[in-house]
Amino acid sequence: xxxxxxxxxxxxxxxxxxxxxxxxxxxxxxxxxxxxxxxxxxxxxxxxxxxxxxxxxxxxxxxxxxxxxxxxxxxxxxxxxxxxxxxxxxxxxxxxxxxxxxxxxxxxxxxxxxxxxxxxxxxxxxxxxxxxxxxxxxxxxxxxxxxxxxxxxxxxxxxxxxxxxxxxxxxxxxxxxxxxxxxxxxxxxxxxxxxxxxxxxxxxxxxxxxxxxxxxxxxxxxxxxxxxxxxxxxxxxxxxxxxxxxxxxxxxxxxxxxxxxxxxxxxxxxxxxxxxxxxxxxxxxxxxxxxxxxxxxxxxxxxxxxxxxxxxxxxxxxxxxxxxxxxxxxxxxxxxxxxxxxxxxxxxxxxxxxxxxxxxxxxxxxxxxxxxxxxx
Amino acid sequence: xxxxxxxxxxxxxxxxxxxxxxxxxxxxxxxxxxxxxxxxxxxxxxxxxxxxxxxxxxxxxxxxxxxxxxxxxxxxxxxxxxxxxxxxxxxxxxxxxxxxxxxxxxxxxxxxxxxxxxxxxxxxxxxxxxxxxxxxxxxxxxxxxxxxxxxxxxxxxxxxxxxxxxxxxxxxxxxxxxxxxxxxxxxxxxxxxxxxxxxxxxxxxxxxxxxxxxxxxxxxxxxxxxxxxxxxxxxxxxxxxxxxxxxxxxxxxxxxxxxxxxx
Ligand SMILES: [Cu+2]
Numbered sequence: 028x029x030x031x032x033x034x035x036x037x038x039x040x041x042x043x044x045x046x047x048x049x050x051x052x053x054x055x056x057x058x059x060x061x062x063x064x065x066x067x068x069x070x071x072x073x074x075x076x077x078x079x080x081x082x083x084x085x086x087x088x089x090x091x092x093x094x095x096x097x098x099x100x101x102x103x104x105x106x107x108x109x110x111x112x113x114x115x116x117x118x119x120x121x122x123x124x125x126x127x128x129x130x131x132x133x134x135x136x137x138x139x140x141x142x143x144x145x146x147x148x149x150x151x152x153x154x155x156x157x158x159x160x161x162x163x164x165x166x167x168x169x170x171x172x173x174x175x176x177x178x179x180x181x182x183x184x185x186x187x188x189x190x191x192x193x194x195x196x197x198x199x200x201x202x203x204x205x206x207x208x209x210x211x212x213x214x215x216x217x218x219x220x221x222x223x224x225x226x227x228x229x230x231x232x233x234x235x236x237x238x239x240x241x242x243x244x245x246x247x248x249x250x251x252x253x254x255x256x257x258x259x260x261x262x263x264x265x266x267x268x269x270x271x272x273x274x275x276x277x278x279x280x281x282x283x284x285x286x287x288x289x290x291x292x293x294x295x296x297x298x299x300x301x302x303x304x305x306x307x308x309x310x311x312x313x314x315x316x317x318x319x320x321x322x323x324x325x326x327x328x329x330x331x332x333x334x335x336x337x338x339x340x341x342x343x344x345x346x347x348x349x350x351x352x353x354x355x356x357x358x359x360x361x362x363x364x365x366x367x368x369x370x371x372x373x374x375x376x377x378x379x380x381x382x383x384x385x386x387x388x389x390x391x392x393x394x395x396x397x398x399x400x401x402x403x
Numbered sequence: 404x405x406x407x408x409x410x411x412x413x414x415x416x417x418x419x420x421x422x423x424x425x426x427x428x429x430x431x432x433x434x435x436x437x438x439x440x441x442x443x444x445x446x447x448x449x450x451x452x453x454x455x456x457x458x459x460x461x462x463x464x465x466x467x468x469x470x471x472x473x474x475x476x477x478x479x480x481x482x483x484x485x486x487x488x489x490x491x492x493x494x495x496x497x498x499x500x501x502x503x504x505x506x507x508x509x510x511x512x513x514x515x516x517x518x519x520x521x522x523x524x525x526x527x528x529x530x531x532x533x534x535x536x537x538x539x540x541x542x543x544x545x546x547x548x549x550x551x552x553x554x555x556x557x558x559x560x561x562x563x564x565x566x567x568x569x570x571x572x573x574x575x576x577x578x579x580x581x582x583x584x585x586x587x588x589x590x591x592x593x594x595x596x597x598x599x600x601x602x603x604x605x606x607x608x609x610x611x612x613x614x615x616x617x618x619x620x621x622x623x624x625x626x627x628x629x630x631x632x633x634x635x636x637x638x639x640x641x642x643x644x645x646x647x648x649x650x651x652x653x654x655x656x657x658x659x660x661x662x663x664x665x666x
Binding site for chain 2: 126129141161171174175178179180182183185187188190191194262264265266267268269272351352357358359360363395399402
């Protein structure tokens, strides 16, 4: 009996201590001990010749250039040039670790612990682009694009809205996302140059090699920074307002939608449900990546293609235009930009060069006319 | 030594009652202040039930501890006596709780009817359709034409605007799993079942901003499924906001304000 009493007391004591520990407020730093930015798996796959030593050197140079995980920095006054403050980037990183990491991953690779369960996959920032931007598809997005995604979320995906967070926090998160995007594109460019120049095969001391990588990095980053600065002057605007959705305009839009030159319906389907013959097949076809026979969506977005990931969540799924929502936003200007520049990193191409603004508006009017067919 | 258990259980009971009173007096640990019409009845019911269960809890704990203390004395001489069954006692402890339950069932009926019976749904046009999904609330207003899915709809995420003293009638739907639309300050909660259309209605008596929470564990992001109910002082204020939101939504040449919640 005595032993039982002792056991009981021990249990009560243990529960009390656990309770106190769990209830005491933890510190953010204490929760993220010793994390680092890892290399892009695409770098590792595409440049396997670097070897572990080369990868370590590249990672070390990236850390020297962009700071360690606990202290991300945009070098060369890039933050200032883009109107981002270093404090905001730091604050954004702390928030990111708390709110975004479990989907987007510790290094922003879209590979957090939750990622494999999501369709579509969370965005990887490593390619330096996002799908829904207001800029030309060859340019990086702008700060406002990230703020918009943060506030609206991406409809019908796992990306939720953070509209009720403070503006300061939203600014910080958008700033840190830009850091990750710029860091990601720089890593890719530098890996390409290192491979091209054969730098890692040369007989160099570790210091010399580090120096050489850092020089390339500064050079490549300069270009990246410039493209981000330039993008701010390239935001797509419609020269004319959206005209009335008259019967004629809708009819012209419909004709364009079904036309063989635009091929809208080849992907979005004649009914607009997003399963046109170019992208979807109920008959077995060989998978683009694995070659195995399967049915469903035929193509992958760039993230899937780059990763060679023939997994759910990387397929290119054209929008079902009858469901009453669009992932890139449902304002007329969002649709205008989508048609004008397509979906960056996905198979939806840019029509800005082939269609006049009037034609784009006709298409928008037609698309609006069918948008609630599937929900009414 | 056995009497130590009495003290431990006693301490737990005192702690539980103590923490209740402590939390009740501390803002932030309790319900937010009620701001809805139906909330008055619901708070009243809440306290009636809390008093019934609270008194029962105290009586049961006192008896329990008294027995523990008395028979936990290791110096008590003799063996324990086992008894089996006592009809009077069993009848009493069955009948009394049953009577209390019947009382609660009858007593709450009026409030339940007001809050949930379709026949008591106010005869006002639909204010908004709330579509729950992992992990957000998509809120679509039918707009001036009072019809959903037309060009004067506004859709926002996690923001529900309304005005003071309005009969707010909502249509609740889920697009994936079970969710529950909960407005703590209005004391209103309604589960959302995929494939079913539910209605919810309430009236807020004070302008301000109140939390909306998901009250049904719906997945890993359940905790962040949070929205805000923004109650404007007058319908005119609401209409002004609506026109502004509609303007933002109809942006067709460049981006107006980037801030979804207005400047
Ligand atoms: Cu939920």
